[in-house]
Amino acid sequence: RKEVEQDPGPFNVPEGATVAFNCTYSNSASQSFFWYRQDCRKEPKLLMSVYSSGNEDGRFTAQLNRASQYISLLIRDSKLSDSATYLCVVRSRGSSNTGKLIFGQGTTLQVKP
């Protein structure tokens, strides 16, 4: 079983749609959670961290459920520029490799006019 699992998609949605991505992680000792965005084989860039209480950044809302080991990302009012691959990322506690990020395969979003 992969440590971080995502539905690879692709998700094809019209502009203005609301879309949700889900992610599950297997290591209950995971400490920090993030969503990264990756455009067309370019480098991943941090979209937002995911806080235990949930957090919002403009049209983007992230939720964390530690009991179910589940992370979600909601995008409201999708724009063409939101088309990208969204990577669910986890960082574990208790390892000497304190910077190690564990990536999901990514979910591809294509927003169409």
Place this chain on the structure above:
Amino acid sequence: EAQVTQNPRYLITVTGKKLTVTCSQNMNHEYMSWYRQDPGLGLRQIYYSMNVEVTDKGDVPEGYKVSRKEKRNFPLILESPSPNQTSLYFCASSKAQSSLPGFRYEQYFGPGTRLTVT
């Protein structure tokens, strides 16, 4: 401008010909790491470095070497490249965990190096 740079960006080489991919960051980050990205497998860590002269294996270190003689540089060395090392490689850097609360942690990635080994 704060950034991570990698060179070369694209490289086509033949089996067995030693190569080095350079990585440099200008943010005075302690932690640096190399990842490879392959279809269906996502990003996987090759090697990492907690600070100067401190390096260790990640999840897929076979066939690779690294060094960290200076804080800003973290080159990836393929002594004898093979076709299964054809991949997209990313260098990344971040502050050490101890200097930041976990939820503010961010790892910065270089633009990537697309390597083809024939």
